[in-house]
Amino acid sequence: MIIKSHDITHDIIIIGAGIVGAAIAYELAKYELEILVLEKEAEPSFGVSKSNSGIIHTGFQSPATSLKGKLAVRGNKLYSDLAQKLDLPLKQIGELVVAFEEELPKLEEMQKNGQELGVPDLQIVDRAWLDQHEPNLNQDIQYALLGPTAAVINPYEAVYALLENALANQAQLHCSEKVLSIQSQNSVWQVTTEKAVYKTRYVINAAGLFADEISQLAGILCPKIIPRKGEEFLLDRHIQNLTERVIFPVPKPDTKGVLIIPTVDGNYMLGPTATEIEDKTDLSTSQAGKEKVLKAISNLVKWLPETIVITSFAGLRPALKNGDFYIQEDQPGFVNLVGIQSPGLTAAPAIAEHVREIIEKKQPLKTRVHYQSERKAIPRFRDLPLNQKNTLIQQDPDFGEIICRCEEVTKAEIKMAIQRGACTLDGIKFHTRAQMGRCHGSFCTAKIMTILKDELGLKYQQITKRGKGTEIVY
Amino acid sequence: MSIKKEYNLIVIGGGPAGMAVAYSAFQAGVKDILLIERHHKLGGILNQCIHVGFGLHYFKKELTGTEYAARYRKLLSNTDIEIKLSTFVTNVSPQKEVTFINRSDGVCVARAQRLVLATGCRERTREMLTVPGFRPAGIFTAGLAQEMVNIYGLMPGKKIVVVGSGDIGLIMARRLTLEGSQVLAVLEIQPQLSGLIRNKVQCLDDFNIPLYLEHELLEILGKNRVEGIRYRDVKGQKEVYMKCDAVLFSVGLIPERDLLIDQEMTPSNEVRLAGNANYVHELVDHATKESEKIGQEIAQELLGAKNV
Ligand SMILES: Cc1cc2nc3c(=O)[nH]c(=O)nc-3n(C[C@H](O)[C@H](O)[C@H](O)COP(=O)(O)OP(=O)(O)OC[C@H]3O[C@@H](n4cnc5c(N)ncnc54)[C@H](O)[C@@H]3O)c2cc1C
Ligand SMILES: Cc1cc2nc3c(=O)[nH]c(=O)nc-3n(C[C@H](O)[C@H](O)[C@H](O)COP(=O)(O)OP(=O)(O)OC[C@H]3O[C@@H](n4cnc5c(N)ncnc54)[C@H](O)[C@@H]3O)c2cc1C
Numbered sequence: 001m002i003i004k005s006h007d008i009t010h011d012i013i014i015i016g017a018g019i020v021g022a023a024i025a026y027e028l029a030k031y032e033l034e035i036l037v038l039e040k041e042a043e044p045s046f047g048v049s050k051s052n053s054g055i056i057h058t059g060f061q062s063p064a065t066s067l068k069g070k071l072a073v074r075g076n077k078l079y080s081d082l083a084q085k086l087d088l089p090l091k092q093i094g095e096l097v098v099a100f101e102e103e104l105p106k107l108e109e110m111q112k113n114g115q116e117l118g119v120p121d122l123q124i125v126d127r128a129w130l131d132q133h134e135p136n137l138n139q140d141i142q143y144a145l146l147g148p149t150a151a152v153i154n155p156y157e158a159v160y161a162l163l164e165n166a167l168a169n170q171a172q173l174h175c176s177e178k179v180l181s182i183q184s185q186n187s188v189w190q191v192t193t194e195k196a197v198y199k200t201r202y203v204i205n206a207a208g209l210f211a212d213e214i215s216q217l218a219g220i221l222c223p224k225i226i227p228r229k230g231e232e233f234l235l236d237r238h239i240q241n242l243t244e245r246v247i248f249p250v251p252k253p254d255t256k257g258v259l260i261i262p263t264v265d266g267n268y269m270l271g272p273t274a275t276e277i278e279d280k281t282d283l284s285t286s287q288a289g290k291e292k293v294l295k296a297i298s299n300l301v302k303w304l305p306e307t308i309v310i311t312s313f314a315g316l317r318p319a320l321k322n323g324d325f326y327i328q329e330d331q332p333g334f335v336n337l338v339g340i341q342s343p344g345l346t347a348a349p350a351i352a353e354h355v356r357e358i359i360e361k362k363q364p365l366k367t368r369v370h371y372q373s374e375r376k377a378i379p380r381f382r383d384l385p386l387n388q389k390n391t392l393i394q395q396d397p398d399f400g401e402i403i404c405r406c407e408e409v410t411k412a413e414i415k416m417a418i419q420r421g422a423c424t425l426d427g428i429k430f431h432t433r434a435q436m437g438r439c440h441g442s443f444c445t446a447k448i449m450t451i452l453k454d455e456l457g458l459k460y461q462q463i464t465k466r467g468k469g470t471e472i473v474y
Numbered sequence: 475m476s477i478k479k480e481y482n483l484i485v486i487g488g489g490p491a492g493m494a495v496a497y498s499a500f501q502a503g504v505k506d507i508l509l510i511e512r513h514h515k516l517g518g519i520l521n522q523c524i525h526v527g528f529g530l531h532y533f534k535k536e537l538t539g540t541e542y543a544a545r546y547r548k549l550l551s552n553t554d555i556e557i558k559l560s561t562f563v564t565n566v567s568p569q570k571e572v573t574f575i576n577r578s579d580g581v582c583v584a585r586a587q588r589l590v591l592a593t594g595c596r597e598r599t600r601e602m603l604t605v606p607g608f609r610p611a612g613i614f615t616a617g618l619a620q621e622m623v624n625i626y627g628l629m630p631g632k633k634i635v636v637v638g639s640g641d642i643g644l645i646m647a648r649r650l651t652l653e654g655s656q657v658l659a660v661l662e663i664q665p666q667l668s669g670l671i672r673n674k675v676q677c678l679d680d681f682n683i684p685l686y687l688e689h690e691l692l693e694i695l696g697k698n699r700v701e702g703i704r705y706r707d708v709k710g711q712k713e714v715y716m717k718c719d720a721v722l723f724s725v726g727l728i729p730e731r732d733l734l735i736d737q738e739m740t741p742s743n744e745v746r747l748a749g750n751a752n753y754v755h756e757l758v759d760h761a762t763k764e765s766e767k768i769g770q771e772i773a774q775e776l777l778g779a780k781n782v
Pocket of ligand 2: 486487488489490491492510511512513517518519520523526527528529561562563564592593594595620641642645730748749750751754755756757758759761
């Protein structure tokens with residue numbers, strides 16, 4: 001087989017539409033490059049990036065010498081600007097690592113580490129401060145390390161925001177298109193998928209849990225990914241005032257421990273656990289996980305209501321043995337991003353800059369001529385003032401038709417999500433919140449299926465929860 | 475926008491209870507009544523009940539749910555109750571203002587002397603979501619499965635387990651069997667049935683569907699589509715695996731009062747609950763009769779006040 005350079009179809013092929021692939025597409029779309037993102041799932045963000053804690057960490061949890069520490073600190077800085085430009089809801093609520101009396105030296109160590117990394121405004125606070133600001137913390141907690149720059153977001157919204165902007169700047173995204181093989185010749189990479197063959201100058205391997213296998217496809221050695229499962233438990237929205245900030249215990253060697261997370265949507269999440277597993281598709285939750293989490297949390301707070309968990313999910317961290325990220329141009333034109341585990345969501349925008357620098361070293365990049373720096377989110381009808389609601393309904397009566405009763409999501413919002421690429425029930429859920437409320441979709445599922453059917457010209461039987469094999473009805 | 479802003483009575487929810495409140499208040503002389511229903515048709519949950527067992531007390535005739543609803547709709551058609559269909563109430567306030575929304579009027583606010591919430595009930599889903607295991611396709615509440623089958627003609631599965639012995643679950647066990655699915659079992663964690671005995675006899679026994687009392691669902695298996703469940707006998711603690719491709723949950727109903735709860739309001743003489751929003755009625759006839767009484771009481775209060 002001979003690949004000729006005039007056959008080249010793309011400058012950049014990014015494998016994986018998680019937060020890392022999306023951030024890279026966003027960053028590189030600022031330049032005059034032909035970019036294609038390939039994703040095996042039916043929609044973006046269906047991998048690790050949909051099931052995580054949604055925290056934009058300060059970065060102080062990672063060793064000062066690590067790559068992931070540096071990138072997380074930089075990523076945290078970049079997010080506020082991104083949130084503005086891309087209309088991404090982000091709440092800067094801060095994080096606290098809480099310590100019992102004997103753990104103070106550990107906090108000081110962490111503070112020092114954080115300062116070395118350049119984390120701003122770190123401060124150790126005492127019980128009096130906690131009494132005033134976090135009155136529900138366990139009475140025996142004496143100190144805490146406060147990182148005010150930590151924030152929370154919805155991770156999948158970040159993926160959508162980044163990708164939508166990249167697409168507006170001429171990048172392409174192909175979902176349901178799994179990469180099957182990768183070959184190279186004369187500095188050109190040939191990427192074969194289920195549907196087509198592409199030729200590109202760069203392959204960016206951002207395949208999350210499967211990045212080691214993608215590297216293998218290209219015949220490139222890289223460290224092996226050891227999936228580490230984390231189970232998370234969501235609490236009912238009625239539960240309020242647990243804590244104001246993200247709360248961590250003093251971390252153990254292998255994990256940051258079980259956290260209390262006030263999510264950007266206003267309900268609390270508890271977790272994650274950390275268990276090494278073999279199967280990269282095992283997303284099951286367990287009774288044992290739930291008990292472990294509730295027990296750990298009960299050590300942190302004075303008060304925890306009973307029977308509070310309304311739903312749970314599991315995510316797998318694509319971890320490496322040494323715990324760090326592995327980012328390298330392993331062969332000319334092949335950039336590996338392996339082991340992007342926590343804090344990968346935080347680091348993603350900085351990872352993207354890092355990748356851009358790798359490419360820029362070899363060739364200067366030309367900034368895009370008609371660059372669009374902004375992106376607008378789908379309007380969240382429920383939160384608009386009355387006059388704006390009526391203006392929208394006058395423009396488009398679909399705003400007057402409520403489909404999801406719990407979250408008050410209108411038909412117009414669902415149709416907009418479909419226009420932006422949602423084609424499954426889970427996709428509609430992540431784009432609009434429909435099905436996420438108290439009734440968990442018992443009211444709106446059939447209605448959403450009807451809209452999907454009409455908009456996409458499908459049969460009911462073809463509509464899925466999250467892609468092929470997850471059909472809903474016969 | 476063709477909305478009046480002031481009414482004597484606004485009824486939220488056009489199921490049997492809401493229709494009965496509005497109708498009886500009208501019959502007793504109340505004018506300016508607004509009845510709001512989010513569906514495109516009055517009748518509430520009855521519209522998806524195509525089985526018989528409705529109306530013996532009220533219409534003195536054994537009817538299907540849809541027939542019962544049709545008969546009551548006919549009563550309403552001879553009144554000048556203002557009816558808003560495909561209209562969603564999103565908010566009520568302590569000042570008895572009702573915010574509603576539809577495609578043609580947009581978002582509107584109307585006020586009333588008396589407000590009735592006849593918003594029915596919703597199914598409990600917590601059990602469905604806190605069961606450990608995977609999150610595959612093929613998990614439904616029994617009511618959603620009923621809507622799929624009876625309104626859309628779609629089948630939720632071929633080999634089905636029902637978890638919980640509520641009436642909707644029992645009725646759906648029969649319905650799905652008649653439609654050609656195999657219902658393998660109904661699991662109930664309690665020592666007793668939660669639905670009506672007559673539904674157990676007519677829907678399970680007559681179709682040889684086993685009911686396992688004191689059996690607990692432990693886990694749902696299957697990564698993409700449901701592949702099976704694990705359950706256990708609460709007493710013997712013996713664990714069993716059962717292959718299936720769908721799980722229906724029928725684990726109870728919750729009166730739908732979010733409109734009040736959201737505003738931290740409680741029912742009063744001026745803001746009342748009717749039908750299943752008040753408490754779950756097993757028989758629609760009772761819901762109708764009770765609600766007609768509420769309509770009459772409201773009429774007395776309103777008209778009495780005018781006469782003074
Ligand atoms: C429980 C948990 C909690 C976490 N909490 C946080 C947190 O609070 N803050 C934080 O910063 N980080 C957190 N993380 C880490 C963070 O979620 C990950 O680092 C990040 O999501 C990784 O993103 P990614 O894009 O690399 O991977 P993914 O999102 O998995 O994206 C990779 C994509 O590649 C696709 N793909 C794979 N193989 C192929 C193929 N052959 N062809 C085409 N496409 C392919 C996949 O389908 C997938 O969509 C957490 C992780 C877990 C598991
Ligand atoms: C599967 C099943 C089987 C049954 N079998 C029998 C039987 O055999 N015999 C029998 O006698 N009874 C039976 N019943 C019981 C009977 O159907 C109920 O008691 C009766 O429907 C209750 O009436 P309702 O008006 O209170 O509630 P619903 O019928 O639930 O009506 C409530 C209405 O309020 C509307 N609504 C709610 N919120 C809003 C809002 N925010 N804005 C606008 N509208 C709103 C809803 O759309 C709905 O139309 C059965 C019920 C079910 C579910």
